[in-house]
Amino acid sequence: MDRQFYEQIKHILETARQKAYTAxxxxMVEAYWNIGRHIVERQGGEDRAEYGSGLIKELSAQMTKDFGKGFTIANLKNMRQFxxxxxxxxALRSELSWSHYRLLMRVENERARSFYLDECVKSRWSTRQLGRQISTLFYERLLSSKDKAGVASEIKKLEPERMPEDVIRDPYVLEFLGISPNADFYESDLESALITHLQKFLLELGRGFSFVARQKRFTVDGRHFRIDLVFYNYILxxxxxxxxxVGDLTHQDLGQMQMYVHYYERELMNEGDNPPIGIILCASKSESLVKYTLPENEKQIFASRYKLYLPSEEELLRELNREYSALENAVLPESTKLPPL
Incomplete structure (x- = not known):
């Protein structure tokens, strides 16, 4: 097949996809701005805390019922602030996503915010690039630097550039369109296989485990996090x-799990619940590890009761190694062969 002919066809499809993503x-951005406008106008333009809080709470409940996720109280407050x-x-720019605008809203200096908005459009910054530029005071550094070109170009080395498909994978866009995120977006073949096995293994233990979610997403300060597996133990x-x-365990991994535990403890525990427990499973060729992250001041409870119903570190480690080895040594078709670790 003629290469030039194929490039023409490829360009047509890529252009069409870009138009679909942009549309x-x-x-979504226009809808959220208008929702924010209606909320402000309903409140009379005043920050009447009691009325405003009740209005947003009722609106969140009804919209969640009618349209699913994406309309939490926090997100509706963001639309109002938007x-x-x-x-x-x-003045809104179609090139920028809702995630971009959420970051821009946190910039208090109006001149700096306008600068970031214009530069974000001009340089096609991803949300990660914009977030880094804001957190490292790029605007202030650029004003005081003699090497403005060097300061401006460093972001390309530090964070990946935005790709067209990033828009359609954005959880906010998926929620807006009423599409459930596919776990395949976030899992490699090996991770997916191990998670599937561990999910089945824990449910088969018969110690009170009830499956809640896989790749459970939550958002803190505009950053999205995903927990591989979430269970509820109705005995504990x-x-x-x-x-x-999959790979070596780092201090950042441990800190991230502590953040997950604290988030669930503060935001998602129901009345009568005990504090959540975090478990990190590390599958590595060099050394496999299992680490429990306990809620604050709960070591005694864990020692006396949790061990009765949760698998021990040895049990989990043995099962993880067994499945890891089986997957690694399996004879798979070339198209599904697991990537090397």
Whole structure:
């Protein structure tokens, strides 16, 4: 087949996809700005805390019922703030996503915010690039630097550039379109196989485990996090959070699990629940590890009761190694062969 002919066909499809991504994103940003405008107008433009809180709470409950996820109280408050921060809807840029605008809203300096907005469009920054530029005071550094070109170009080395498909994988866009995120977006073949086995293994233990979610997403300060497996143990009356790491375990992994545990403890525990437990499973050729992350001040409870119903580190480690070896040594078709670790 002629290469030039194929490149023409490829360009047609890539252009069409880009238009589809841009249209979905632009529609979402416009809708959220208008929702924010209606909330502000309903409140009379005043920050009446009691009325405003009740209105948003009722709106969140009804919209969640009708449209699913994406309309939490926190997100509706962000839409309200979106309108207040960018009252001129005609100035909104279709190139920027809702995630971009959430980051921009956190910039208090109006001049800096306008600079980041313009530069984000011009340089096609991803949300990670924009977030890094804001957190490292790029605007202030650029003003005081003599090497402005060097400062401006460093972001390309530090964070990946934005790709068209990033828009359609954005959880906010998927929620807006009413599409459930596919776990395949976030799991490699090996991770997926191990997580599937561990999910089955824990449910078959028969010690009170009830499956809650796989690749459970939650958002903190505009950053999305995903927990590989979430269970609820109805004997212990607590959430059990499990994260799998294919490769060596780092301090960042441990800190991230502690954050997961604290988030569930503060935001998702129901009345009568015990504090959640985090489990990190590390599958590595060099050394496999299992680490429990306990809630604060709960070591005695864990020692006396949790061990009766949760698998021990030795049990989990033995099962993880057994499955890891089986998957590694399996004879698979070339198209599904697992990537090397």
């Amino acid at each position: 979905a994103n632009s529609a 309108y207040l921060t960018f009252p001129n809807g005609y 009356k607590c959430f059990v959070l499990i994260d799998l790491k």
